Amino acid sequence: MVIGIIGAGASGMAAALAAAENPNATVILLERQARVGRKLQATGNGRCNLTNLQAEERGYHGEQPEFAQSAIRAFGPAQTRDWFASLGLYTVAEPSGKVYPYSDQANSVVDVLRLNLVRENIVLKTDFEVDKIQKTPAGFLLTCGEEQIACNKLIVACGGLAGSKLGGSMSGYKLLGKLGHRSTRLRPSLVQIKTAWSGITALKGVRANCTATILKDGLVYSKSNGEIQFTEQGISGPVIFEISRDVCYGGGDWCCCLDFLPDWTEEQLKEQIARRCTSTLPMEELLTGILHNRLGRVLTKAAGISGKQWANQLSDREEAELIKTVKAFELELTEPLGMDSAQVTAGGVLTDGFDPNTMESRLVPGLYACGEVLDIDGDCGGYNLQWAWSSGRCAGIHAGKESQ
Numbered sequence: 001m002v003i004g005i006i007g008a009g010a011s012g013m014a015a016a017l018a019a020a021e022n023p024n025a026t027v028i029l030l031e032r033q034a035r036v037g038r039k040l041q042a043t044g045n046g047r048c049n050l051t052n053l054q055a056e057e058r059g060y061h062g063e064q065p066e067f068a069q070s071a072i073r074a075f076g077p078a079q080t081r082d083w084f085a086s087l088g089l090y091t092v093a094e095p096s097g098k099v100y101p102y103s104d105q106a107n108s109v110v111d112v113l114r115l116n117l118v119r120e121n122i123v124l125k126t127d128f129e130v131d132k133i134q135k136t137p138a139g140f141l142l143t144c145g146e147e148q149i150a151c152n153k154l155i156v157a158c159g160g161l162a163g164s165k166l167g168g169s170m171s172g173y174k175l176l177g178k179l180g181h182r183s184t185r186l187r188p189s190l191v192q193i194k195t196a197w198s199g200i201t202a203l204k205g206v207r208a209n210c211t212a213t214i215l216k217d218g219l220v221y222s223k224s225n226g227e228i229q230f231t232e233q234g235i236s237g238p239v240i241f242e243i244s245r246d247v248c249y250g251g252g253d254w255c256c257c258l259d260f261l262p263d264w265t266e267e268q269l270k271e272q273i274a275r276r277c278t279s280t281l282p283m284e285e286l287l288t289g290i291l292h293n294r295l296g297r298v299l300t301k302a303a304g305i306s307g308k309q310w311a312n313q314l315s316d317r318e319e320a321e322l323i324k325t326v327k328a329f330e331l332e333l334t335e336p337l338g339m340d341s342a343q344v345t346a347g348g349v350l351t352d353g354f355d356p357n358t359m360e361s362r363l364v365p366g367l368y369a370c371g372e373v374l375d376i377d378g379d380c381g382g383y384n385l386q387w388a389w390s391s392g393r394c395a396g397i398h399a400g401k402e403s404q
């Protein structure tokens with residue numbers, strides 16, 4: 001039996017290694033790029049956050065988020081760590097639950113997978129972009145230009161559109177579409193969000209711990225604590241990533257209200273300001289030692305206070321405005337950045353066309369799909385790679401089973 005797999009990313013490599021557990025199977029892994037795991041190598045800022053200890057059942061989205069449950073229950077974070085250990089990768093869990101390779105290098109994850117593909121005699125063909133799939137009586141015929149490869153079972157692991165510079169493409173949606181599988185609308189997720197505020201450029205690179213309340217049409221949409229990062233065009237960081245799949249989608253006015261001192265009440269901040277205002281401190285230094293220096297200065301200016309003014313000249317009205325700016329800084333959100341910058345695609349091939357226990361197509365027997373190409377996307381923090389390992393392994397094991 002020949003099992004063809006399109007895409008040597010996270011889910012495709014997991015599927016190939018699982019399919020190869022059947023000694024009678026010949027596994028052929030096809031990759032359009034020059035090397036395997038290009039996107040995987042860039043994950044987690046080069047550290048690869050390969051799973052999350054909490055990545056069981058919750059943390060997944062899509063039209064049918066429950067589709068992810070079966071594969072993740074069968075092969076969750078604990079099994080993933082054991083599997084990686086068996087492949088030769090030592091992993092560590094941070095107190096937050098995020099799991100990384102002990103080497104702290106995403107390269108190690110790619111290398112360990114690549115070496116095991118060799119060890120399991122998996123046939124790897126790189127620079128092979130499948131542009132057509134034909135159904136044949138014996139299985140499938142895969143075409144790349146003039147070249148053709150036949151297989152009895154086929155796993156589509158082409159990934160999503162996100163991170164296009166790292167290999168994200170429409171390919172998987174199109175190939176599965178030709179075989180009758182429809183896709184949802186696609187949108188970027190786990191991505192920074194642009195803001196209309198022109199002052200943002202002065203904060204580029206600043207990080208701040210805060211409570212972020214997201215408002216849609218003036219009503220609270222979500223509230224969470226965590227780190228915000230300011231970028232040239234907007235805001236980023238885990239707190240923002242979490243809401244990026246929904247923000248500005250479907251219209252409405254979106255706004256982010258940031259509390260830069262969530263551990264202090266307004267009264268406590270007022271006391272601090274009052275203590276500092278007795279001195280001849282320039283206003284631009286008033287928040288020095290409390291907030292990031294640049295953030296303190298920008299917020300003072302945003303409160304309409306001149307940095308050159310002396311702190312002991314601060315009026316009651318200015319003081320109230322400064323407290324409001326530090327404790328409830330409102331930023332209008334315009335749109336998320338595009339697919340190029342997104343870590344994951346929200347949306348994908350509709351999961352009702354697949355069996356969640358096997359990842360096999362309900363329309364085309366012998367066809368399987370796994371990973372990001374399907375309409376499942378996870379939260380920030382290792383959830384998406386966990387989905388790639390779990391669904392890839394599920395597809396590989398079931399494709400590797402001999403037909404009765």
Ligand SMILES: Cc1cc2nc3c(=O)[nH]c(=O)nc-3n(C[C@H](O)[C@H](O)[C@H](O)COP(=O)(O)OP(=O)(O)OC[C@H]3O[C@@H](n4cnc5c(N)ncnc54)[C@H](O)[C@@H]3O)c2cc1C
Nearest residue numbers: 007009010011032043044049130159163371372382384385
């Ligand atoms: C910058 C960045 C950082 C991220 N960090 C994390 C993180 O730390 N933790 C986490 O959980 N998730 C992270 N993600 C998300 C995670 O990388 C993806 O969800 C995951 O890689 C999806 O796995 P996949 O196998 O479905 O797709 P991919 O890993 O994208 O693999 C798909 C492969 O298929 C190939 N391919 C596509 N079409 C064809 C074709 N027609 N013929 C042949 N080959 C084809 C592609 O070249 C690619 O190699 C990150 C994503 C990005 C972009």
